[in-house]
Amino acid sequence: MPKKKGKKKTSNADFTLNDCANALKPVGRVKKSFVSEDVPEKTWEDLEDDDLDVIEEVNADGTKNFVYKNKINHSKCENISDQTGIVYPEIVWYLISPYIKPEEVGNFARVNRATYAITKRESFWRALYRRYCQNHPKLPEKLRIENSYKLYGLRQRVIRALHHTYDVFVRKILQQATQESRPHQLVKRRCVNVWYCKGQSYWFVYFKLKKSNPEKRITTIDFIEELGRIDANPEVDSQVMQVTCQNFYEVPPLMGMTLSSVSVMLSQGFRHHKLLLGFNTGHYNISRNVIPECSVVIDTVVSILVYDWWHPKYPNFENRLPMMDEESLPVLKKDFFTLCNGDL
Template identity: 65%
Template sequence: MPKKKGQKKISNQDFTINDCANAPKPVGKLKKSVDAAPPVELSWDQIQDEECDLVEEYDENGIKSIVYRKKRNHSKSEGDNNENAGVIYPEIVWYLISKFIKPEDVGRFAGINKSTYAMTKRESFWRLLYQKYCKNNPNLPERLRLENSYKVYGLRQRVIRALYHSYEVFTKKVVNQSAHDSKPHELVKRCCVNVWFTKGLHHWLIYFKFKKLHPMQRLQNTASLIEELGRVDANPEENSQVLQVTCQNFYEVPPLMGMTLSSVSVVLSQGFRHHRLHLGFNTGSHNVSRDILPECTVILDSVINIVVYDWWHPKYPYFDNKLPSNMRDEEALPVLKKDFFNC
């Protein structure tokens, strides 16, 4: 029968079920295999599990077969990556460089590699910073002087606090921070760990100490006493902030230890001369949101000033400070009203 114009030539090869019923879409022409090189078929005695993989292959007729193909050798590519890994310098090089690191660049220096991070854990690193920027400085308080102190525990914390008294870059940071808003709203979702008050000449100072708790802190293993005393980076005040509220009158504050700050609101009081501070507290740290009403609300009226101090701030209230000579120890203890629970 003569071939008509436009009629396709029918191939003599047999069609399989993969070309008809199991085909994902109709095809007019069978495609060749994508791989340029045919798969290497091995005999059963040459097959090893760690060298080959089972692979499904289709031939020109669309017949599926399972063959063993050798795994790709990554030794060459891994070798190329190792060649481009960079130069590894000995620790003595980083030790010599650490002597020229400025206080504001310590964080960047510690993030270079493991060796530089280990340098910032050494006692000699922080004592050198103290000698260069803090020693014999007239603005340094007596409690932060380390000339005759050989205490290793918390050395990093004491040097950082000393730098905020003597180092010009850090002192300017304190001045710029005091000129701006203290931002008490950033204390939301922090746990209240202490509340106390002191009486000034004309005003009352009420303090709320908050700490940001991390869930992983409870899972950390407790070190021995000797290891703990040798920690240069120990800082019990880490992630702690103190809210100082200056009021014209005294206001009773309920016990809030263990509760989480859930809301902060500052509005004008009557007469528009002072402010009124609203602090909302809830139990637990997971149930704090804007939609939940606070379980306990503290309202402080006639507020004159609101300041938030970080642990490194020069005015952060540390209880190891010396008391004035005209004040007894009982009058300066950070406690609530003694007869609060009997009211």
């Protein structure tokens, strides 16, 4: 009797090893199974434009078919960013703050407004000082605040103290000392001060450079509010370049001028370096092709180091309230050379 022809059964299961290696006949390319989403059957009267979308899909074998899929509710997606998550009371963040390490203070302040407000409090910075700096033998006397109730610049003093006592910051400074300094990054900064110091074997020439801010406007200062500024830092955006050389080189007055070029080359004899600095009066047209109005050449250079305001060797003075805009009148302190020689 002839065999009855029946419908082939289709299976959505993946093919096995018997379908290929152990097959009795050569097997051609096996089509990948495709499972489409089950959409409830609806009559044309039940279908509405707001419910489903007709989407064209391409199968593995290249054939195309049209399926119905639920529309994406864009209004819900737009409202996700507007949804507020779990808002914890500020006391929770305050209880967490004593466990924040000094290198994570910046990340902690960016969590939310409550954490940022905590980092603006006196208690937060004094707690950091007590944990890592208080009674530390390596902490200089000028940075000790055990018996000081001064709020102005408290954050700056604690950060500077941490770079003397906190191991992570101390290792970071030691690593930077072994690396080559980059004086070229000081281009387009305004010169605030220039001074000299005589060491035991070398001369030290210092250039204090501050980042120019032409959009800054001179505003009146409320001294009552200024006294309570914990985050006050007159040395922000300032760096000091220390040039160590064998001989004394006189530098002309450069206060108010902008550093336009820096070049470091080998000096005659190939034992030392020669530093060439170019300065201009303006800061708008500083480029590589500009001709410097004032050039400074320092020969027999042994080393060039750049210090940030938090570095232990940065020449900081005791914080004072700004009586006038620092940008307009740079002043060299009378007792600077005494302090500098003592630090060396």
